[in-house]
Amino acid sequence: MDKGIEIRTSPHLKRVISVDKIMRTVVLALLPICAFAVYQFGLSALLLLLTTTGVAMWTEWFFARLSGKGNTLADWSVVITGLLLGLTLPPGFPLWMAAVAAFVGVALGKALFGGLGYNVMNPALVGRAFVQAAFPVAITTWTPAFAPGRFMELIPSTLTLPFMQPNPVKDWVAGLHLDGWSGATPLAIQKFQHIEAPIADAFSGMIAGSAGETSALLILICGLWLAWQRMLDWRIPVSVLAGAALMALPFWLMDSGHYPSPWFVLSSGGLMLAAWFMASDMVASPVTARGVVIYGLFIGSLTVIIRLFGGLVEGVMYAILLGNALGPLISSWTQPRVYGTSKKS
Amino acid sequence: MKHQTAVLDSKLAPEAGLSGLVKRLNTGFLRLFHGHKTFDHGIYPVEHKEWTADKPIRRLPFADELVIPLLQHKGRAAVPIVKVGQEVVRGEPIAHADHFVSVPMHAPATGVIRAIGLAPTAAGPKTQAIYLKVYHAASQEVLYGEHREPERMSAKDIIQSIQDAGLVGLGGGAFPSHVKMHPPAGRVIHTLVVNGCECEPYLTCDHRIMLEQTDALLRGIMIALKATRAERAIIGVEDNKLDAVAHLRARIPKDLPITAEAVQTKYPQGAEKMLIKALLDLEVPAGGLTADVGVAVFNVGTLAQMGELLPNSQGLIERVVTVSGPAVKRPGNFMVPIGTPIRFLLDQVGVDGELGQVILGGPMMGMAVASLDVPVTKSVSGVVALRPEPEDAVRRQVYPCIKCGECLSACPISLNPSMLGELAAAREYATMEESFQLDQCFECGCCAYVCPSNIPLTQYFRIAKSINRDAKKHHEQKQH
Numbered sequence: 032m033d034k035g036i037e038i039r040t041s042p043h044l045k046r047v048i049s050v051d052k053i054m055r056t057v058v059l060a061l062l063p064i065c066a067f068a069v070y071q072f073g074l075s076a077l078l079l080l081l082t083t084t085g086v087a088m089w090t091e092w093f094f095a096r097l098s099g100k101g102n103t104l105a106d107w108s109v110v111i112t113g114l115l116l117g118l119t120l121p122p123g124f125p126l127w128m129a130a131v132a133a134f135v136g137v138a139l140g141k142a143l144f145g146g147l148g149y150n151v152m153n154p155a156l157v158g159r160a161f162v163q164a165a166f167p168v169a170i171t172t173w174t175p176a177f178a179p180g181r182f183m184e185l186i187p188s189t190l191t192l193p194f195m196q197p198n199p200v201k202d203w204v205a206g207l208h209l210d211g212w213s214g215a216t217p218l219a220i221q222k223f224q225h226i227e228a229p230i231a232d233a234f235s236g237m238i239a240g241s242a243g244e245t246s247a248l249l250i251l252i253c254g255l256w257l258a259w260q261r262m263l264d265w266r267i268p269v270s271v272l273a274g275a276a277l278m279a280l281p282f283w284l285m286d287s288g289h290y291p292s293p294w295f296v297l298s299s300g301g302l303m304l305a306a307w308f309m310a311s312d313m314v315a316s317p318v319t320a321r322g323v324v325i326y327g328l329f330i331g332s333l334t335v336i337i338r339l340f341g342g343l344v345e346g347v348m349y350a351i352l353l354g355n356a357l358g359p360l361i362s363s364w365t366q367p368r369v370y371g372t373s374k375k376s
Numbered sequence: 377m378k379h380q381t382a383v384l385d386s387k388l389a390p391e392a393g394l395s396g397l398v399k400r401l402n403t404g405f406l407r408l409f410h411g412h413k414t415f416d417h418g419i420y421p422v423e424h425k426e427w428t429a430d431k432p433i434r435r436l437p438f439a440d441e442l443v444i445p446l447l448q449h450k451g452r453a454a455v456p457i458v459k460v461g462q463e464v465v466r467g468e469p470i471a472h473a474d475h476f477v478s479v480p481m482h483a484p485a486t487g488v489i490r491a492i493g494l495a496p497t498a499a500g501p502k503t504q505a506i507y508l509k510v511y512h513a514a515s516q517e518v519l520y521g522e523h524r525e526p527e528r529m530s531a532k533d534i535i536q537s538i539q540d541a542g543l544v545g546l547g548g549g550a551f552p553s554h555v556k557m558h559p560p561a562g563r564v565i566h567t568l569v570v571n572g573c574e575c576e577p578y579l580t581c582d583h584r585i586m587l588e589q590t591d592a593l594l595r596g597i598m599i600a601l602k603a604t605r606a607e608r609a610i611i612g613v614e615d616n617k618l619d620a621v622a623h624l625r626a627r628i629p630k631d632l633p634i635t636a637e638a639v640q641t642k643y644p645q646g647a648e649k650m651l652i653k654a655l656l657d658l659e660v661p662a663g664g665l666t667a668d669v670g671v672a673v674f675n676v677g678t679l680a681q682m683g684e685l686l687p688n689s690q691g692l693i694e695r696v697v698t699v700s701g702p703a704v705k706r707p708g709n710f711m712v713p714i715g716t717p718i719r720f721l722l723d724q725v726g727v728d729g730e731l732g733q734v735i736l737g738g739p740m741m742g743m744a745v746a747s748l749d750v751p752v753t754k755s756v757s758g759v760v761a762l763r764p765e766p767e768d769a770v771r772r773q774v775y776p777c778i779k780c781g782e783c784l785s786a787c788p789i790s791l792n793p794s795m796l797g798e799l800a801a802a803r804e805y806a807t808m809e810e811s812f813q814l815d816q817c818f819e820c821g822c823c824a825y826v827c828p829s830n831i832p833l834t835q836y837f838r839i840a841k842s843i844n845r846d847a848k849k850h851h852e853q854k855q856h
Contacts, residue, residue, distance in 0.1 A: 037732050037764060038746050040835050042821025043739040044421050044577065050775040050828045106775055148776030148829070264781065318781040318794050362795075369813045370416075370649060370789035371662040 050147075053262050053313075054107035060257040061114045061308065067249050072122035072174070073181025075189040082126045084113030086133035087154075094142035108147050112137060115155040115308060119241050119301060119348070120162075123174045123186035123200055127193040128166050132158040152355040153312045156348050163348070169197045171344075173216055173240065178207050216240050218299050219344045225288060227295045240301075247303040254307030263311050270324045271306035272297055274331020282339060296335060305347040306331070315355040322358075322365040330354040402622040406638065410615060414640035415650040417788050419822045421577050421643055421740065425616065428580040428700050431708040433588055436724050438485050438510045442715030443495045444470070445505040448753035449544040450551045451477035456506055462489045467520030467690055470506055479542040479552050481506070482691030484713035486514040496750050498736045498743040505751075508715065521690040526599045534603040534686070541685045542692040542754075547571060547582070547646065547675030548737050550755035553682070556674070557603045559667040566670040568600055568609040569655060570679060573639065573646035575614060576738020579758040581696040582676050584709045586613065586620040589680040590627045596683030597634055604672050608633040611676070612651050614641040643740060644820040648673040650788050662816050677757070697752060699725050703732065703761040712752050719748035721759055732764035740821045775829035783823035783833060789816055793823035793833045800836035805843050814840060 069077045091109040095102065103109075116133055136158020141150045163170050174186050188197040217228035217240075258265040275296050282290040296302065310316065310330050317326050330350045337346020447453035454471035464470055464483040471481040487510040495505035526534055539554040559565045570593075574582040586593065597609045613621050615638040624636035639645055639654045649660050651673065658669040666673055681692055693714055700707035705726030712721065718734060735742040736756045752759070783793035792812055799808045808814040817837050824834040 036734055036745070036748070038744040039733065040832075040838065041735075041739070041741050041743065041819070042825050042834060043733060043735055043742070043744065043760075043762065044821075044825060045772070045830070046419075046421075046826055046828075048828050049772065049830060050778055051773075053778075053780070053828055105773075108778075146776065148778050313778045313780040316779070318779045318784055318792070320781070320785065323781075366792060367784065367790035369662065369791060369816055370653070371659045371664070371816065372813065 050108075051106050054111060056260055056262045057257060057308070058107060058110050058114065060253045060262075061111065061118075063253055064118060064246070064249055064304070065114060067246055068118060068122070071176045071246075072186075073178065074184070075174075075181075075186040076117075076122045078126060078185070078189060079120060079122060079124060079129055080114060080117035082129045083117035083120070083133040083158075084110060086130045087113030087116065087137045090134050090137040090142065091146075094138065095146065098142075098146075100146065103146055106147055109137060109141075111308075112141070112154045112158075115153075115304075116158050118304060119155065119159050119244065121170060121173050121241055123172060123188040123197075125166075125169055125188055125191035125195075125197045127191060128162055128169055128197075131165070132162040134158075135161040148314055150314055151358070152352050153309050153315050156309060156352055156355075159348055160352060166197075172197065172200060174200055174204060175207065176240075216299075216344065217295075218338070221291050221295065221299070222338070222344055227291060228299070244301040244304050247298040250303040250307055254303075257307070263307070264313070264316070264323055266320070266323050267311040267316060267327045268306040270327025271310050271331040271334075272302070274328035275302060275306075275335050276331070277328075278332035278335040279339075290339065296338070301345055301347050302331075302334060305334075305351055310351050310354065312355075315358055317358045317362040317365065319362055319365040319367060321367075322361045325365065326354050326358060326361050329357065399619070399622065402626070403619045406618045406622055407615075410618065410621070410638040412615070412640045413637065413654045414642055414645065415653040415788055416790065417786055417822070418642040418644065418650070419786050419825055420641075421825065423577045423616070423641075424700070425578065425580050425583070427578070427707045428698050428709055429583055429617075431580070431584070433581075433584050433696050433709045433711055435711050436716075436721070438512065438516065438713060439716045439720040440510060440512075441490065441717075442484050442487075442508045442510060442713060443505050443717060443749075443751040444481055444484065444508060444715040445495055445497060445503050445751065445753060446471055446481065447503050448481075448550060448714075448755065449479055450549070451475065451479075451555075453504065454478060454481050456492055456504075458489050458492075458506065460489050460491055463487070464489065464508070465519055466516050467518040467693060469691060470508075473539060477552055477555055479539060479544055479554075480691065481714075482520075482542055482693050483508060484693040484715050485510045486516060487511045496745075496747045497753075498745050498750050498756075500746065518688075518690055518693070521688045524687065524689055526595075526602070526686050529602075531603050531605060534599060537686055537689060538599075538603065538682065541682070541690065543678060543682055543685070544692075544754050545675055546677035546681065546695055546754060546757065548576075548741065548755050548757050549675075550753075553674065553678055556672055557600070559604070559672070560665065563665075563667040564670055565604045565606045565667060565672050566608075567656065567672075568597065568604060568606040569648070569651055569666075569671055569673045570597060570609055570611040570676055571646055571648065571651055571673055572611050572613040572617070572620065572636075572676040573651060574617070575641075575643045575646035576740055576742070576758070577643075578700045578760045579698045579738050580700075581698045581709050581757055583617050583620055585677050585680050585696055586611075586617070587623055589684070590624065592683035593676055593680040594628065594632070594634065594683065595687070596679030596681070598632070599682055599686055600672075600674055600679055601633070606672065608635070610634075610655050611636040612639050612645075612655050613637070614639055614645055616641040643822065644788055647788065647818060647820060649818075662813065692754060695752070695754060695756070697721070697756060698758040699761075700758065701735075701761040703728055703730070703763045714752060714754060716752045717748065718745060718750050718752065718759055721752065722748065722761060727761065730764050732762040735760040735762070740825070741819065772830040774831055777829055777831060780828060782826040782828065786822040786826045788820060788822060789818075791817060791823075793827075793837075796840075797823075797831050797833045797836055800833075800840050805840045806847075808837075808840050809844050814844070817841070 140157030
């Protein structure tokens with residue numbers, strides 16, 4: 032009877048949720064947002080997402096091979112990086128630049144630190160920060176959503192040859208005969224002309240913006256589902272959004288003609304996607320319960336400060352990167368009090 | 377209280393008619409209105425208690441040979457007082473305690489001493505044990521001991537007779553009970569916490585004891601109250617056993633300072649520090665004893681045996697064991713003589729298919745045995761037989777820590793297992809203790825249970841603690 036009995040040390044029970052399951056679930060939650068981006072912006076958005084995800088996966092595979100780690104693609108985390116990166120770029124972003132962003136994000140933002148679990152910052156945002164600095168024009172060139180024929184043709188800038196400046200899209204946009212298209216996002220219009228886009232449009236995504244940053248409502252639904260699946264720490268997005276709203280509120284109360292309302296702050300730009308899917312990146316956020324709240328409030332309020340007073344239109348990317356950098360420090364400040372002790376460990 | 381010889385006061389069958397209905401109503405009422413006292417954090421593993429919760433305690437036949445290790449408790453091993461070839465009667469002392477932190481052993485059956493030698497243990501190393509060949513034809517009535525009334529004895533005499541009975545913590549701790557009755561100098565025990573939580577999955581022996589050995593349990597509580605000079609006793613029971621709470625409340629005489637309270641069903645609610653937190657909202661100071669907050673904690677099984685044995689001045693020779701698990705054909709709760717080999721126990725309940733791990737105690741903190749010749753000892757509350765795990769589950773891929781924080785929200789004493797795990801991987805064992813209070817960890821296994829990266833955190837901490845212990849010992853030796 033006791034021929035094959037096994038011995039291991041306790042605990043002998045194990046919850047069955049593993050890292051790859053968590054990562055797969057996050058990918059699943061991102062898919063509706065990707066689908067909406069493709070529906071909004073057409074073939075160009077699809078190619079953009081495929082490029083960033085493909086290059087990110089190749090880079091992960093390449094560095095894992097180089098360091099003799101075996102196949103780390105199986106943990107699925109790099110797919111999240113690729114998809115998130117694609118969602119933060121303008122839909123007509125030249126594919127070769129997107130590939131550069133994906134390579135830099137995974138190589139510099141993740142592989143060099145030692146891969147999954149060791150990266151200090153969110154790799155997708157590292158990649159985006161790099162191309163923001165390298166290609167400032169391309170990354171602020173927006174094209175209209177729901178362009179007719181978006182499933183038949185590509186935005187001209189998409190297929191720019193490597194190392195070339197993007198093909199201009201002005202003539203192409205003019206050919207679409209859209210009324211009132213200014214080529215600016217609602218955030219930019221608010222910032223420079225102090226006109227708020229209707230909240231309903233911003234919330235539902237009927238506006239210009241990055242491929243996946245436009246429908247706050249859809250992002251909210253996907254994020255809530257993920258939180259309900261307990262694959263996401265709900266305290267992070269909630270405190271990011273709360274931080275942003277609380278920071279925006281006094282300015283709006285002082286001068287509502289000049290400053291955006293908290294509602295507009297929450298539903299515009301990349302804040303929603305960033306709060307639910309990027310700030311909540313487990314690896315780069317603090318581990319303690321009180322730490323994540325401080326981290327979230329910091330990111331939310333810093334985003335608004337950059338938006339209102341910085342030179343940039345959108346500040347959530349830098350806010351998260353700074354929050355990531357502060358993560359370990361916040362963690363060590365907020366160590367929980369151990370049972371039976373008065374001091375913190 | 378009236379004297380009672382039967383081990384089990386049995387009203388076992390599910391009750392029909394009016395009294396059964398009243399009982400069910402009582403339990404239903406409790407379910408709606410009981411409090412939800414608990415501690416911070418913890419986990420909710422699948423329990424499978426329904427497999428055995430309604431199985432009354434049954435007696436099993438004796439194995440042909442019983443193996444009684446001389447060290448079944450924390451402290452010093454007992455010293456044999458029998459010779460090979462000597463015949464012993466059930467209940468007769470066969471080894472005595474020659475130290476305060478030690479307990480004697482009693483013959484669990486009438487028979488003859490076959491040998492005194494090494495025997496396998498769950499922990500691994502073989503230890504000295506007495507091999508007792510059982511006379512199957514002999515009467516197995518306990519003839520040893522005489523009647524006396526603990527109510528009339530002094531606290532000191534009671535404590536002595538608890539040691540003489542060989543009583544240790546039957547919940548799994550195996551710490552000699554009489555030692556806990558003695559508060560350290562300068563400490564006063566005001567509350568006796570009676571642990572009926574049974575938070576380990578699968579186990580239901582304490583549940584059955586509360587239902588079936590209620591009189592013995594209450595008598596044991598009164599004895600312990602007298603010995604510790606505590607003012608009151610609180611029986612803490614997880615709210616997955618509300619029938620036991622209702623039953624106890626109905627049976628506790630109004631004039632006794634005993635209450636039964638439900639606490640939330642959550643692992644590790646049965647750890648004494650957690651139960652004290654839940655019931656009294658007190659925290660045992662780090663590195664301290666429960667007596668530092670004026671509390672002594674005893675398991676319900678220990679007190680039921682105390683109530684049974686002391687009035688007859690008998691010794692501990694058997695205990696209730698839950699035999700369960702996916703690989704067991706007929707799981708149940710059994711009164712098992714100490715020294716019964718696990719193999720015999722599994723033969724009695726039937727093994728279904730192939731065996732994987734066989735765990736003594738519960739699956740969260742219990743030990744997997746390397747051999748089925750390991751005997752049931754005083755601290756074995758359960759034998760859980762699992763099926764072989766599929767290859768891919770055994771070699772679950774270990775991922776790097778992704779800082780998800782699950783372990784921090786699972787750790788019942790609010791350690792930072794994520795950080796401790798990284799320090800352990802870097803062999804920074806001293807830092808683990810100095811800066812992150814590793815020494816407070818009681819290895820409940822919550823962190824390793826929840827870890828999505830499958831990092832064997834509890835195992836890491838066990839190793840780190842033993843290395844730190846060795847280093848400390850080495851350091852002390854150097855100084856002398």
